[in-house]
Amino acid sequence: MRFDSLLDSVGQTPLVGLPRLSPSSDVRLWAKLEDRNPTGSVKDRAALAMIAQAEKDGLLRPGCTILEPTSGNTGISLAMAARLKDYRLVCVLPENTSEERRQLLRMWGAEIVSSPAAGGSNEAVRVAKGMAKEHADWVMLYQYGNPANAEAHYTGTGPEILADLPEVTHVVAGLGTTGTLMGVGRFFRETLPAVRIVAAEPRYGELVYGLRNIDEGFVPELYDPSLIDSRFSVGPRDAVRRVRELLDLEGLFVGISTGAILHAALGQAAKAVKANQRADICFVVCDGGWKYLSTGAYEGTVDDAEERLEGQVWA
Amino acid sequence: MAVEVKVPTILRTYTGGDKAVPGSGGTLGEVFDDLDSRHPGIKERVVDGGDLRRFVNVYVNDEDVRFTGGLDTSLSDGDTVVILPAVAGG
Numbered sequence: 001m002r003f004d005s006l007l008d009s010v011g012q013t014p015l016v017g018l019p020r021l022s023p024s025s026d027v028r029l030w031a032k033l034e035d036r037n038p039t040g041s042v043k044d045r046a047a048l049a050m051i052a053q054a055e056k057d058g059l060l061r062p063g064c065t066i067l068e069p070t071s072g073n074t075g076i077s078l079a080m081a082a083r084l085k086d087y088r089l090v091c092v093l094p095e096n097t098s099e100e101r102r103q104l105l106r107m108w109g110a111e112i113v114s115s116p117a118a119g120g121s122n123e124a125v126r127v128a129k130g131m132a133k134e135h136a137d138w139v140m141l142y143q144y145g146n147p148a149n150a151e152a153h154y155t156g157t158g159p160e161i162l163a164d165l166p167e168v169t170h171v172v173a174g175l176g177t178t179g180t181l182m183g184v185g186r187f188f189r190e191t192l193p194a195v196r197i198v199a200a201e202p203r204y205g206e207l208v209y210g211l212r213n214i215d216e217g218f219v220p221e222l223y224d225p226s227l228i229d230s231r232f233s234v235g236p237r238d239a240v241r242r243v244r245e246l247l248d249l250e251g252l253f254v255g256i257s258t259g260a261i262l263h264a265a266l267g268q269a270a271k272a273v274k275a276n277q278r279a280d281i282c283f284v285v286c287d288g289g290w291k292y293l294s295t296g297a298y299e300g301t302v303d304d305a306e307e308r309l310e311g312q313v314w315a
Numbered sequence: 316m317a318v319e320v321k322v323p324t325i326l327r328t329y330t331g332g333d334k335a336v337p338g339s340g341g342t343l344g345e346v347f348d349d350l351d352s353r354h355p356g357i358k359e360r361v362v363d364g365g366d367l368r369r370f371v372n373v374y375v376n377d378e379d380v381r382f383t384g385g386l387d388t389s390l391s392d393g394d395t396v397v398i399l400p401a402v403a404g405g
Contacts, residue, residue, distance in 0.1 A: 071404060121403035144403060176404020199379075202404065206324050209400050214325050214360055217370025217401035231379035233372070233397065315404055 007081060010037055010044045011156045015164040015282065020249040027272045029265060030165055030282045031252060032157070039073075039080045039104075041255075041287035042157075046179050047077030049152035050141040051085070062086040065138045069128035071121050071176075071313050072101035073287060074143050079108035090138070092128040094120050096208070097313050100291040119210035120313050121176075122218045143177045145221030153183025161282050162188075168195055169272075172265040173284040174257050175199040175231065176315065178223040180284060185227030199231040200264035202239065202257055202315035232267065234260035236309040240297050242266070243289065247298075255287040256297050257315035286315075316341055320350060320396045322357075329357040338396065343373065344386035346396060361398060362386065370401045 003009040013036045022028040034042035054060040065088040068078055075091035082089040089110040093102065096117035105112055113131070115124040125144065132140045143149050157180065161168060171188065173180045181199050188195040225231075236256070243259035246252045254262075265283040272279035289298060296308040320338045322330050330336050336354070340346035344362075351358035361371050366385065373380045374397040380388045390396075 069403075119402075125403055174404070203377075203397075203399070204402070209323055209325075209402060214323070214400050215368065215370055218403045219370065219401050220403065225381060228382070230382045233374045233377050233379065233399070 005084070006038045007048060007084060010048050012160065013037065015161065016252075018246075018250045018252075021245065021266075023269050023273050027269050027277075027279045028281065029262075029269060030168075030280065031250075032161060032282055032284050034157075034285055035254070035288040037077075039077050040290070041073040041077065042180060042284060043073035043286075044077045045152040045156055046143060046146075046149040046177070047074055047141075048081055049148040050143065050146050051078070051081050051087075053146075053148040053151075054139060054141060059139050060087065064088070065090060065135070067128055067132055067135070067138045067140045068092070068143065069115075069121065069124035070143070071124070071315070072097055072105075072291070074177075075110060076101065076104045076108070078141070079105050079110040082110070083108050090131070092124045092131070094124050094313050096120070096311055098292055099294050104291070117311065118207055120204060120208035122210065122216075125218060143179065144218075147222070149177055149179035150182035150186070150222055153180050154187050155183075157284070158184040158187030158191075162192065165280055165282055167280045168192070168282050169279045170196045170198055170265070170268050170281040171283070172198040172200060172261055172268065172281060174261050174286055174315065175201040176257075178220045181228055182222050182224060185224075189227060196230070196268070197228045198264055198268055199228050200234050200261040201231065202260050203233040203235045204313065204315075205236075205310040207311040208313060232264040234263045235306075236297075236314060237302060237306045238263045239314070240302055240305045240309070243297065244302075252285070253289045254285050255289050255315075256292050256295070256309070258283075258285045258287070260315065261286070316390045316392050316394070318346060318390050318392075318394045318396055320346065321398065323399055325400065326357060326360055326398065329354040329360070341389060342386065343375065343380055343388045343390065343396065346390065347386070372399050372401050373397070374399070
């Protein structure tokens, strides 16, 4: 396949079958390899779509400063695009995110502002919103509320899944900004409403949930619960266990959040087997494991890995 | 039904610092009533009128109860109820 530039090569990712992990020929699992995007994560779709929309709306011109709260992948995608398009990028990143993510951001020239570990990404959002007020000329693309984020999946990820797997019965993806599931969910609600849309969200250690008032929690503005059918909270132990299973059985090397998504996908598979129903379950591989090697999730016992992830924003 | 309820840090002032407390009830709503009888005030922090508060998520055996009937979600012996503040990702 040939493209005019790296930016043009986003999307059209492979869908691969997982014959050894699938329970039977009637209940099959399929992995959508979003790690094959330009900077190695599903966030390239949203980041490039948000930039393109902001340029179209006249908000972004060369030399502009982009501001974004991110736990890593969106920032990395924006950093690559910003370098190619001559924007300055300031990312607000929780301080308890992996070193690899920081290095990648710096490598593409992003400036990093650290937000407090307690509170995780909620704090990054709060800090970024404060900075946006102080710098009225900066452009905050704001992945949590930017319709272009979900739109990228409505026009890209969703149709790609349907084209490669017309018999699809379930789509399982991670819930962070909610962009993937909102776009894919809306696409299937409109075209094939029988497809079940399933969300997996990471359950972190206590530190990440912070000590702030419970009324100061955060729900992304993009989130519309009517576009999903069920939602599961997956802790680091199950996520790590599944990441290793995927490596052992299918040879796929994925990031920790994908382990959480696979855990939810296998739950749907088990239900289908029990009900004696056919199922073709597609789940989204958000990124590869490279950025998380230093977390220790890939070696030693699962107990040790779980302990090392305590207090980390691992998804 | 006897269930275990995991309480987030921010609500442990109601449970004397306990991370998990026992609860009983056939539905999630009944469990919160039961909890409130021993830990007065905790229910009001999680439930507003007949619904969960906007920034609170509750899971039964890891599934978000907003998709299983909310406060009417039925429970079985040994179920685990987790209360968590809503957080961002991305």
